[in-house]
Each structure stands twice: as structure tokens, then as C-alpha cells.
Amino acid sequence: MTKKGPVPGSEFRRDPVSGDWILVASGRQKRPRAKVAHRDRLSSAVKECPFDDPQASGNGVPLLWLPHPKRTGSGEPDAKDWWVWIAPNKFPALRPHRDCPQIEGDGSYQRMSGVGFHEIIITRDHDRRVSEMTPEEAETVLYAYQERYRALQREPCIEYILIFHNQGPAAGATVYHPHSQLIALPIIPPDVSRSLEGSRTYYAAHGRCVHCSMLDWEREKKERVVYENDRFLVLSPFAPRVSYEMRIYPKKHESRFENADASDRLALSDALSVILRKIKKTMDDPDYNFFIHTAPAKATGPDYYHWHIEVLPHTSTWAGLELGTGIEVVAIPPEEAAGALRAAK
Amino acid sequence: MTKKGPVPGSEFRRDPVSGDWILVASGRQKRPRAKVAHRDRLSSAVKECPFDDPQASGNGVPLLWLPHPKRTGSGEPDAKDWWVWIAPNKFPALRPHRDCPQIEGDGSYQRMSGVGFHEIIITRDHDRRVSEMTPEEAETVLYAYQERYRALQREPCIEYILIFHNQGPAAGATVYHPHSQLIALPIIPPDVSRSLEGSRTYYAAHGRCVHCSMLDWEREKKERVVYENDRFLVLSPFAPRVSYEMRIYPKKHESRFENADASDRLALSDALSVILRKIKKTMDDPDYNFFIHTAPAKATGPDYYHWHIEVLPHTSTWAGLELGTGIEVVAIPPEEAAGALRAAK
Numbered sequence: 001m002t003k004k005g006p007v008p009g010s011e012f013r014r015d016p017v018s019g020d021w022i023l024v025a026s027g028r029q030k031r032p033r034a035k036v037a038h039r040d041r042l043s044s045a046v047k048e049c050p051f052d053d054p055q056a057s058g059n060g061v062p063l064l065w066l067p068h069p070k071r072t073g074s075g076e077p078d079a080k081d082w083w084v085w086i087a088p089n090k091f092p093a094l095r096p097h098r099d100c101p102q103i104e105g106d107g108s109y110q111r112m113s114g115v116g117f118h119e120i121i122i123t124r125d126h127d128r129r130v131s132e133m134t135p136e137e138a139e140t141v142l143y144a145y146q147e148r149y150r151a152l153q154r155e156p157c158i159e160y161i162l163i164f165h166n167q168g169p170a171a172g173a174t175v176y177h178p179h180s181q182l183i184a185l186p187i188i189p190p191d192v193s194r195s196l197e198g199s200r201t202y203y204a205a206h207g208r209c210v211h212c213s214m215l216d217w218e219r220e221k222k223e224r225v226v227y228e229n230d231r232f233l234v235l236s237p238f239a240p241r242v243s244y245e246m247r248i249y250p251k252k253h254e255s256r257f258e259n260a261d262a263s264d265r266l267a268l269s270d271a272l273s274v275i276l277r278k279i280k281k282t283m284d285d286p287d288y289n290f291f292i293h294t295a296p297a298k299a300t301g302p303d304y305y306h307w308h309i310e311v312l313p314h315t316s317t318w319a320g321l322e323l324g325t326g327i328e329v330v331a332i333p334p335e336e337a338a339g340a341l342r343a344a345k
Numbered sequence: 346m347t348k349k350g351p352v353p354g355s356e357f358r359r360d361p362v363s364g365d366w367i368l369v370a371s372g373r374q375k376r377p378r379a380k381v382a383h384r385d386r387l388s389s390a391v392k393e394c395p396f397d398d399p400q401a402s403g404n405g406v407p408l409l410w411l412p413h414p415k416r417t418g419s420g421e422p423d424a425k426d427w428w429v430w431i432a433p434n435k436f437p438a439l440r441p442h443r444d445c446p447q448i449e450g451d452g453s454y455q456r457m458s459g460v461g462f463h464e465i466i467i468t469r470d471h472d473r474r475v476s477e478m479t480p481e482e483a484e485t486v487l488y489a490y491q492e493r494y495r496a497l498q499r500e501p502c503i504e505y506i507l508i509f510h511n512q513g514p515a516a517g518a519t520v521y522h523p524h525s526q527l528i529a530l531p532i533i534p535p536d537v538s539r540s541l542e543g544s545r546t547y548y549a550a551h552g553r554c555v556h557c558s559m560l561d562w563e564r565e566k567k568e569r570v571v572y573e574n575d576r577f578l579v580l581s582p583f584a585p586r587v588s589y590e591m592r593i594y595p596k597k598h599e600s601r602f603e604n605a606d607a608s609d610r611l612a613l614s615d616a617l618s619v620i621l622r623k624i625k626k627t628m629d630d631p632d633y634n635f636f637i638h639t640a641p642a643k644a645t646g647p648d649y650y651h652w653h654i655e656v657l658p659h660t661s662t663w664a665g666l667e668l669g670t671g672i673e674v675v676a677i678p679p680e681e682a683a684g685a686l687r688a689a690k
């Protein structure tokens with residue numbers, strides 16, 4: 001069962017100078033592997049895996065489970081036939097609560113209790129990643145993402161929902177078995193807020209989505225385009241945050257990932273798998289993160305925003321220069337990264 | 346000799362949506378150790394060290410060198426007696442140029458050539474860190490920082506100067522021998538810009554420096570104060586970016602690090618050494634970064650800003666949640682971190 005009420009010690013705090021929110025989530029200390037900050041690798045042993053049999057390992061009653069898209073058994077599928085399994089995170093950074101959190105003042109400071117949802121999305125195969133799934137399998141995962149997105153979007157306190165995937169220890173994964181996570185937040189986070197503001201400003205000035213203008217330019221220039229299919233364009237962004245960063249955009253203007261239909265999801269599965277395989281081959285299987293940026297949960301539209309997926313391979317460490325300035329330094333120009341990935345079969 | 350002219354392939358690029366600048370610095374790929382992204386440790390062998398004899402290893406003619414503060418030899422000190430040695434970084438992210446860089450448009454994009462200064466500040470001892478120096482030795486390092494700061498502050502294109510220190514491979518260091526770096530930028534970086542804006546807004550509303558208000562509150566509450574001497578206060582910030590983050594503030598309002606006098610520098614040496622030793626002891630010698638946040642190079646005043654040092658131990662990896670939201674998640678509440686560090690002898 002999901003425990004209700006704020007996580008003990010979990011609270012948002014606002015930096016009194018920059019105004020940005022951070023999250024103190026002290027319950028996360030209790031994760032079995034959380035103490036080992038610099039792991040070379042995670043144990044791939046099935047017997048230690050908490051996700052091979054989520055029910056046995058206490059990953060709760062599922063919030064949602066789906067059978068394999070090509071399930072051949074007769075009769076109604078049973079939970080034992082799960083292929084995607086979504087459960088509350090056992091070590092949540094946030095926890096549901098009846099009441100929406102309020103900003104509380106404390107001298108110069110502002111804080112807010114850590115109310116929200118933190119879920120884990122597990123695929124059945126212990127070794128097979130998204131990039132190794134069939135398009136139908138990956139489409140099922142994307143559909144599961146959407147279902148949980150829509151369920152949580154209706155929750156009264158939720159302002160933003162991020163779905164993300166950490167692959168490998170250098171990318172922050174603490175379990176080997178492939179899994180994604182969903183976090184539903186009572187605030188619009190600072191990075192998203194800035195991108196929304198930039199999109200809104202451009203729209204007001206040009207009457208057009210900034211992402212659509214950028215996609216037109218990229219398709220004309222071609223030097224940063226890595227892959228495209230009938231519905232999605234994958235490119236190495238002009239101003240990346242890490243070397244080999246990739247972004248996947250729907251070609252047709254759309255502010256919300258959750259509006260993608262079955263054909264969109266199949267085309268996205270193709271684009272995501274292709275790009276992850278190209279990264280694996282070109283960069284000797286790096287750890288990576290990917291996440292979905294979509295419009296805020298409660299916004300209508302908005303017309304100025306354009307949803308996308310960002311894929312960030314883990315290639316270097318942010319050091320004093322990056323931490324002290326916010327200027328991310330990348331060693332590989334995106335045009336060079338795009339060329340290398342285009343060439344990878 | 347310092348090569349002049351923009352570094353090939355080094356340029357600032359602006360994200361068309363968020364408006365933030367990143368830096369593509371492809372020359373940095375050539376660093377001997379740059380390819381090994383996940384190093385457990387750096388070689389401590391003296392024979393491989395590029396900093397034990399900076400002249401022999403091609404670290405140029407020094408921009409500045411200083412003898413040991415307790416030098417006992419007779420006659421004028423010779424460069425061979427160096428104790429602090431500052432030279433241009435052999436693998437610079439930025440390079441000086443006669444002309445200030447201009448923002449150039451390219452479709453929806455903006456770019457600017459990578460003009461600036463990138464220097465390396467080496468202390469003589471191969472093994473001894475800032476935290477292990479005498480107050481007089483550390484004061485000499487801080488004085489050297491200030492001298493280079495003041496020299497570069499006068500350069501026409503320079504808007505912001507960051508001095509930073511990466512300790513250990515997980516914090517981005519590629520050389521074992523202790524060293525700091527200085528980067529002089531032709532822009533005010535995004536993180537600094539947001540803090541300046543927040544400080545200015547508070548000042549306009551309250552007629553007072555936000556940092557001074559915060560320091561008063563912290564001294565009254567005490568729960569986040571870790572150490573203080575007659576001139577500096579060290580605290581675990583209310584909204585940290587990483588577990589065990591520490592900040593060192595001058596108690597007296599001052600916008601500029603470079604205005605610290607000899608007594609300030611001695612008191613700062615004490616505070617910095619104490620806090621780095623407490624971190625080493627409490628956290629089993631983690632890698633860390635520290636950097637100095639001071640007012641922009643060309644600003645007069647400004648009264649609303651308050652310089653300080655941020656110390657960030659490397660305790661975890663930013664994963665999809667942090668990368669996708671900008672909300673940094675910390676596992677250890679700053680009050681708990683402060684308690685643990687206060688108790689460390």
C-alpha cells in the first residue's frame with residue numbers, strides 16, 4: 001500500500017537569492033545502494049534483483065500493469081503475465097497527501113512540504129533495454145507512461161510531471177534491471193519554467209513556436225540532424241548541455257507528449273531505439289539519462305510549447321567551472337557528434 | 346607563450362529557448378586524461394606530474410609566481426623558488442583576442458567566439474592541499490588569486506571572473522597535484538546573473554543585502570552554522586545543491602573578494618582549511634569543488650551583492666530527475682550536515 005502523508009524530512013526549499021527550488025529528501029538515504037556514490041557497475045545478478053519479481057520484493061500493489069503486446073495465452077491476462085509494471089517508488093522523494101502543500105515562511109526562507117508522487121516503471125526483461133525492444137514493446141512502455149501521466153495530471157496539487165530513465169550507475173541508476181521513473185511535482189520546476197518563459201516570449205514576438213522555427217532551420221541546414229522518420233526528428237542541439245546530447249521532436253507541432261497516438265508512439269519507439277543504439281555503438285555503451293519534457297499538467301495548450309525527449313549520455317563530470325557559472329562546457333561540437341551518430345549503423 | 350586568438354572550435358552558444366549560454370570547447374578533448382570519464386583515482390606518481398616542474402612540462406612563462414611566505418634564503422628570490430605558480434592553461438577553454446567577441450546570429454541561434462582567459466594556479470607541494478597548508482601559505486594562494494583577478498578585471502572584454510578548485514577525479518580534476526583555475530569570461534554567466542538579479546530585487550524591496558539578512562538569521566538560529574572566526578561565517582545553506590554543501594561568507598558586508606585585505610585573507614584561510622578538514626574527516630575524504638562568487642568584473646559596487654565561497658563535496662550523481670527539472674535533490678538535510686561537521690574535530 002502507498003503510505004500517505006508527506007515523507008518525513010522531505011521538503012522543497014527555495015534559495016533566497018536565486019529563487020530556485022531544491023528538494024531535501026532524507027528518506028532517500030535508506031536505499032540499499034545509495035551509499036555507494038561512485039559505482040563502476042551495478043550487480044546484474046538476478047537473485048539480487050528487486051524488479052524481477054516486484055511483488056515478492058515489496059514493490060506494492062501495481063498502480064498499473066500491462067501484458068506483453070504479443071501475448072499469446074488464452075483467457076484474461078493475469079498480473080503474473082505483466083510486461084510493464086508500475087508501482088510507487090519504495091524510496092520516494094515525494095509522497096501523496098490530501099492537502100496541497102503551502103509555501104511557509106521562515107525568516108528569509110521559504111519551504112513547502114514534499115507532497116507529490118514518485119513511481120517506478122519496470123519492464124519485465126532483466127537485461128533488455130528500451131533500445132533492444134521491438135517497436136510494439138517500446139510502444140507499450142510509452143503507452144504506460146501516458147496512462148500514468150493522465151492519471152496524475154488530474155490530481156489536485158500536481159503542477160508538473162516528469163518521466164525519466166536513468167541507465168547505468170554513472171547516470172544515477174541504483175538498480176541494474178531496466179526501469180523508468182515518474183515524479184509528479186506540486187511546482188513547475190525552474191528549468192522547465194525558464195523554457196516555458198522563453199517559448200512564450202518568442203511566440204509573443206514572432207507568432208510562432210520557437211521549437212518549430214528551430215526544426216525548420218535544422219532540416220534546412222542538416223548538419224545537426226541525426227535521424228528522422230515520418231513523425232519524429234532527432235537532432236544534436238545547437239547548444240547542448242553535454243557532448244552527444246540528442247533531442248527527439250515530433251515534427252508536427254504539439255505541446256503534450258500525452259496526446260501522442262498509437263502511430264506516434266510507434267514512430268517514437270523507432271526514433272528512440274535507433275538513437276540509443278547509435279549512441280551505444282559510437283560511444284562504447286555509455287550510461288545515459290533520458291526524460292520527457294511536456295507542457296505543465298494544468299496548462300491549457302499552451303500553443304507556444306513543443307514537447308520533446310532529451311537524451312543525455314554521461315560523458316564527463318561537471319566541475320567547478322560548470323558548478324560555479326551554470327555554463328556547461330562540452331568538448332564535442334554537436335555537428336561532430338551528429339556526423340558520428342549519423343554514420344553509425 | 347600564450348597563443349592569441351580564439352581557440353579553434355571554442356565558442357559560446359545560446360540556447361534559443363532558455364536563453365542560457367553554453368560553451369563548446371573542442372580543444373579540451375586533447376587533454377591527456379580527458380578521455381577517461383570515470384576515473385577512480387588519479388596517478389600520484391611524481392614522474393608523471395605536469396605541475397611539479399611547470400617549466401619543464403611546458404606550462405609556459407609564468408603570469409605570476411610567488412615565493413614561500415617563510416622563505417629563508419638570502420638575496421632576491423628566483424623563479425626556481427616559486428611556491429605559487431600561475432600560467433595559462435595548456436588546454437584552454439577560452440583564449441585571449443584583441444577584439445571583444447560579438448554575438449552573431451545564425452537562424453534562430455546566437456553564437457559568440459570563445460574569447461577570454463583560462464589560467465592554472467599551482468602550489469608547489471605535490472601532496473599538500475589547501476586544507477593542509479599553514480594560514481600564511483594559504484593566504485599567499487588567496488593573494489595570488491586576487492592579483493590575477495585584478496589584472497584580468499582590467500581587460501576590456503572581460504565581464505566575469507571565476508576562480509575555482511577541483512579536488513579529485515569525481516570533481517573533474519585531471520591532475521593529482523593540487524591546483525586551482527581561473528576563467529575570465531566575456532559574459533556574466535547564467536547562475537551568477539540570476540543571483541545578482543535576486544540580490545538586486547531584495548535590495549530594492551528591503552533596502553538591505555539579502556545575504557546580510559540571511560547571515561543575521563543564521564547566527565540567531567545557529568542550527569546551520571558550522572564554524573566562525575572573527576571575520577568569516579561558515580554555514581550549511583538552507584537550500585543546498587548537494588549534501589554537505591558549505592558556504593563561507595565574510596561577516597562584514599562586501600561585494601568583492603578582491604577587496605579582502607591581508608587580515609581577511611588570513612581569517613579566510615583559517616575558515617577554508619577548517620571546513621575542508623571537517624569535510625574530509627566526516628565524509629571519508631570525498632572529492633570536492635570550491636569556487637569564489639564575487640561581483641562582476643566591471644560593476645561598480647554593487648551594494649546589493651555579497652561575495653562568498655561555495656564548497657561542494659561530490660556525494661552523488663545528478664540523474665534524470667535533476668537534469669530534467671533543475672531541482673537538485675539532496676539526501677542529507679543541511680541541519681544534519683551542519684551538526685555532523687560541527688562535531689568533527
